[in-house]
Amino acid sequence: MKTRWKVSNLYLIAVFVILYAPILYLAYYSFNSGGSMHEFEGFTLEHYAEVFQDTRLLIIVLNTLVIALLSSALATIIGVAGALFIHRVRRHTTKQTLLTLNNVLIVSPDVVIGASFLILFTIAGIKLGFTSVLLSHIAFSVPIVVLMVLPKLQEMSPTLVDAAEDLGATRWDVLTKVVLPFIRPGIFAGFFMALTYSLDDFAVTFFVTGNGYATLAVEIYSRARQGVSLSINALSTLIFLFTLLLVLGYYAVNRRGAAKAKTLAEGVRP
Amino acid sequence: MGTNAATRSAYLIPYLLWMVLFVAAPIVLIAYYSFFDVDGNFTLGNYAKFFTPVYWRMALSSFWYALLITLFSLLVAYPAAYLLTKTRHKQLWLLLIILPTWINLLLKVYAFLGIFGTYGTVNKLLELLGIGTQQILFTDFSFVFVSVYIFIPFMILPIFNALEELNPSLVDASRDLGASAWTTFSRVIFPLTLGGVKAGCQAVFIPALSLFMITRLVAGNRVITLGTAIEQHFLVTQDWGIGATIAVFLILAMAVIMRLTGLRKRGGIV
Numbered sequence: 001m002k003t004r005w006k007v008s009n010l011y012l013i014a015v016f017v018i019l020y021a022p023i024l025y026l027a028y029y030s031f032n033s034g035g036s037m038h039e040f041e042g043f044t045l046e047h048y049a050e051v052f053q054d055t056r057l058l059i060i061v062l063n064t065l066v067i068a069l070l071s072s073a074l075a076t077i078i079g080v081a082g083a084l085f086i087h088r089v090r091r092h093t094t095k096q097t098l099l100t101l102n103n104v105l106i107v108s109p110d111v112v113i114g115a116s117f118l119i120l121f122t123i124a125g126i127k128l129g130f131t132s133v134l135l136s137h138i139a140f141s142v143p144i145v146v147l148m149v150l151p152k153l154q155e156m157s158p159t160l161v162d163a164a165e166d167l168g169a170t171r172w173d174v175l176t177k178v179v180l181p182f183i184r185p186g187i188f189a190g191f192f193m194a195l196t197y198s199l200d201d202f203a204v205t206f207f208v209t210g211n212g213y214a215t216l217a218v219e220i221y222s223r224a225r226q227g228v229s230l231s232i233n234a235l236s237t238l239i240f241l242f243t244l245l246l247v248l249g250y251y252a253v254n255r256r257g258a259a260k261a262k263t264l265a266e267g268v269r270p
Numbered sequence: 271m272g273t274n275a276a277t278r279s280a281y282l283i284p285y286l287l288w289m290v291l292f293v294a295a296p297i298v299l300i301a302y303y304s305f306f307d308v309d310g311n312f313t314l315g316n317y318a319k320f321f322t323p324v325y326w327r328m329a330l331s332s333f334w335y336a337l338l339i340t341l342f343s344l345l346v347a348y349p350a351a352y353l354l355t356k357t358r359h360k361q362l363w364l365l366l367i368i369l370p371t372w373i374n375l376l377l378k379v380y381a382f383l384g385i386f387g388t389y390g391t392v393n394k395l396l397e398l399l400g401i402g403t404q405q406i407l408f409t410d411f412s413f414v415f416v417s418v419y420i421f422i423p424f425m426i427l428p429i430f431n432a433l434e435e436l437n438p439s440l441v442d443a444s445r446d447l448g449a450s451a452w453t454t455f456s457r458v459i460f461p462l463t464l465g466g467v468k469a470g471c472q473a474v475f476i477p478a479l480s481l482f483m484i485t486r487l488v489a490g491n492r493v494i495t496l497g498t499a500i501e502q503h504f505l506v507t508q509d510w511g512i513g514a515t516i517a518v519f520l521i522l523a524m525a526v527i528m529r530l531t532g533l534r535k536r537g538g539i540v
Contacts, residue, residue, distance in 0.1 A: 008353045012363075015350045018419065019370050022381030025391070029384065037384030038391070082285035104293050107472060107524055109480030111497040112517045115504045116296030119303060119514075139292035142285070196368075202376050202483055203497075207504065220376040221483060228383065236377040243372045247365055 023240050030233035037228050047234035054231065057219070061235070063130070064199065064216040071137035072194035078138070079145025079190055084179070086146065087153040102143045113140060114207030121208060128210030136208050137198045144197060145190030152186030153179075297521065303514035308507075316515035325499075329519065332495040335410075336478035339417045343474050344467065346418065347425035351466075352459075354426070355433045364430060371423045379487050382416050383407065386488065408490030416488050417481055425470040432466025433459075476524055496520055 025037075030048070034041035051057060082102065089095045105113060117139070121132045156179070164178045180187070202217035209218055223229055307313045319325065350367075357363050370378070385391050386406040393403045406412050436459065444454040460467075480497030491498075496516055503513030 008349075008356070011349060012353045012357070015346065015422070016366065019367065019422065022378045022385065022419070023370060023373055025385055026377065026381045036389075038387060038389040038394075078284045078288055081281040082288070085282050085285055101289055101293050104297070107476055107528060109476055109497060109520050109524070111480040111482060111500045112300070112520050113296070115500055115510075115513060115517055116300045117292075118504060119299045119510065120291075120296055123299070135292075139288065142288050142292075196372055200371055200375055202374070203480060203501075206483075206501075217374045217376045220374065220380060221487075224376065224380045224383065224487060232377070232380060236373065236380075239377075240373055243369060247369055247372075251362055251365060 023236070026233045027237040027240065030230060030237045032230060035228070035230065037230075037233070047230040048238075050231040051234045051238065057231070057235065060214050060216055060219045061239075063214070067130075067134055067137055067215060068195050068198040071134055071141055071198050072191050075138045075141035075194045076145050076187060076191045079142045079194075080149055080180075080183075080187055082142065082146045083149035083153060083183075083186075084175075087150060102146050104143075105140050106143050106147070110201070110203030111207075114204040117204065118207045128208055129213040132208040132210070133205055133213065133215065136204050137201065140201070140204060141194035141197055144193045145187075148190035148193060149183055149186040152183035156182050300514050300517045300521070303510050304518050306511045308509045308511060313511070316512045319512060320515050320519060325516070328494055328499060329496055331493070332479055332497070333523075335414065335417075335493065335495060336475050338414055339421065339478040340471050340475045342414065342418045343421045343425040344471065347422050347470065348429055348467070350422075351426045351429035351433055354430055364427075367423050367426055375420055376483065378420065379416060379484055382412065382419075382488055386412050407488060408492055410489070410493060413484060413489035413493045416484055417478060420484070421474040421478065424473045428469035428473065429463060429466040432463035432469075436462050472527070475527065479520060479523075 029037045029040070031043050031045070032040050033044035033046070086095060086098050086102070089098060113136075117132070117136050118128075121128060121135075126132050126135070160178055160182070161174055164174045169177065200217075201215075202221065205215050206218055206221065209215065214222075220232060223232060304316055305312055305314065307315055354360055354363050354367070387393070388403060388405070388407070390406075392406060396402060396404055440458055440462070441454060444458045445451075449457065479495060480500070481495060482498040482501040485491065485493045485495055485498050496519070500513050500516050500520075503509045503516070
């Protein structure tokens, strides 16, 4: 029993090592005074200084964050409305059709989405740039939010809504005081998934960015094709540390919340 | 009642608008454009071109690579997901599995340029082991490896969720009734988590068909997938017609895959 425990842990550790290796690799060479990713010549912070002096790069980082936050927020609103709508549909076949349509953008290959959006924006006369990128990110995030929220709606007992209505709640009250609080975990999950998709997207964005506008992924792609530049390493290290802090913070807040709820519950019980 | 119903349904508008503009319209536009040549004349030539051996071979190899990538991702991810469910603090570990997906895909791919490079870490290791320097970058191996690396979290997540939903008493019952660990796994655990496996395979296979940036950066254009071809036709040669034709083919393939793996679970929710 003991040895199996060890072997299984080794496997997990190996998976974690491989998952983090490229990220740590980038971080390691970000301190390299040599210009390459294979000969570590000496410790330096010059690549970090470079990042902070590169206003173009900083603007691109900002663009990426703005697009991610804005598109996830808007996609969450549209997605929650969509989930409420699909949940309300009673006929099985209609529901199935709606769900299939909802999932088209999730299962479509990125290049197809990118190419079709490029045609769409060109025909609609929307200039490629901030607007087209924002619209695309909203578009591919909406179905994810729907899929995250729907199961929570299904879990919700219909009697809860009935009870609220019996007690005289208006539809708006039912929505804001009963339904939305109940599905809040799904809404948050949807928002964070949308954020993840937006931050991670390259292919779709690549198709719908015009000249002069770029997100980080597009910029890195064009820089990486020109060869190795250690300021990219420095930047990715900064991004990684930032994300790590966010995740750990989120986890800590969550646990504290859970612990608080637990002590409260224990305090209430006789 | 009429106006009441109208205001009640007002929240449907953004979602339905999204469905029409970003789900239906793009598909129609892609299909429409596939009938025009580079000069804007109506033609069936794109389809004739697609059915020539050049494109067929590309489609086949594209599917073959996607299959390999899915298979290897599954082989790595299933045990990892299983072991994750057995850890203490499993939510934290899961978060740490997801964390690398928040680092943009392009940064991770870029890291592999250093790791797999001629003077990179892997080659130094091979040198130490006496195997000598190998050409790793710009090979099939690097393409499959990096793709699997990128997709592992997306495979782990749905399988983890399926395993979490699995009623542990079923596993206990199987063991109590004298089933070996392997029998319990193959007859109880795996079939009951098949939904997660299918979801994971879908989440990997379809994007794997459209990985044009990895083929460009680490496979050195040796591997040409359908995704690469679409990107090429839309953004380089500007021949939207043939690009759209390949996209139509990918959409059809995707529909077939969805039929085969079946997005429907009992209960109607994906």
